[in-house]
Amino acid sequence: xQPPPSGLDDELKYxxxxxxxxxxxxxxxNDDLAPNPDLAARVTAVEVPVGQKQLRDPNxxxxxxxxxxxxxxxxxxxxxxxxxxxxxxxxxVVQCVEESGHEECMLLE
Numbered sequence: 001x002q003p004p005p006s007g008l009d010d011e012l013k014y015x016x017x018x019x020x021x022x023x024x025x026x027x028x029x030n031d032d033l034a035p036n037p038d039l040a041a042r043v044t045a046v047e048v049p050v051g052q053k054q055l056r057d058p059n060x061x062x063x064x065x066x067x068x069x070x071x072x073x074x075x076x077x078x079x080x081x082x083x084x085x086x087x088x089x090x091x092x093v094v095q096c097v098e099e100s101g102h103e104e105c106m107l108l109e
Contacts, residue, residue, distance in 0.1 A: 001071045005044035009092040014043045014106060017073070017085040020060030021050060025084045028102050033066045039106065040067040047072040048079050 007013050018025035033040040045068040049055045053075055073079055086105040088096040096105035103109045 001046055001073065003071075005046075005071060006069060007042075007044075008089060010042070010089075011091060012042055013089040015046060015087040015089070016043055016068075016102060017046045017048050017081060017083055019048050019050065019083045020056045020063070022083045024100065024102075026061040028084055029064050029066060032102070032106070032108060033068060034064040037067045043068040045070050048081065048083055049073060049075050052076055052078055 005013075005015060016028070018028070029045075033043060033045075043066075045066075047055065047070070049072070050057050055072065055075065082100040084100070084102050086096075086098045086102040087094060088105040088107075098105040
C-alpha cells in the first residue's frame with residue numbers, strides 16, 4: 001500500500017480492507033464509521049480491487065464521508081480475501097484479525 005498507512009505504531013490503529021461491492025463493508029462505513037469520527041480517525045481503509053485491471057464494479061455503493069484515511073491496493077495482482085478484513089494493531093503489534101467482519105476486532109460487540 002503506497003503511501004504506507006500512518007500511525008501503525010499508535011496505541012490503537014485499525015486497518016480495514018474493503019470492497020465497494022461488499023454489503024457488509026457498506027454497512028460498516030454507514031453504521032459504524034460515519035457516525036463515529038473518533039473510531040474512524042483510527043482507521044486506514046484500504047480498497048481491494050474487484051479484478052486485476054479494474055478497481056470497482058460499474059455501480060459501487062457511495063462512500064460516506066468519514067474521518068478514515070483512505071488507500072487502495074494496486075491493480076495487477078489477484079487479491080484473495082473476504083472483505084471486510086479488519087486488523088487491530090496496538091502499539092504496532094497485531095492483536096486481532098477478522099475476515100468477513102469488523103465488530104470483534106473493533107471491539108463493537
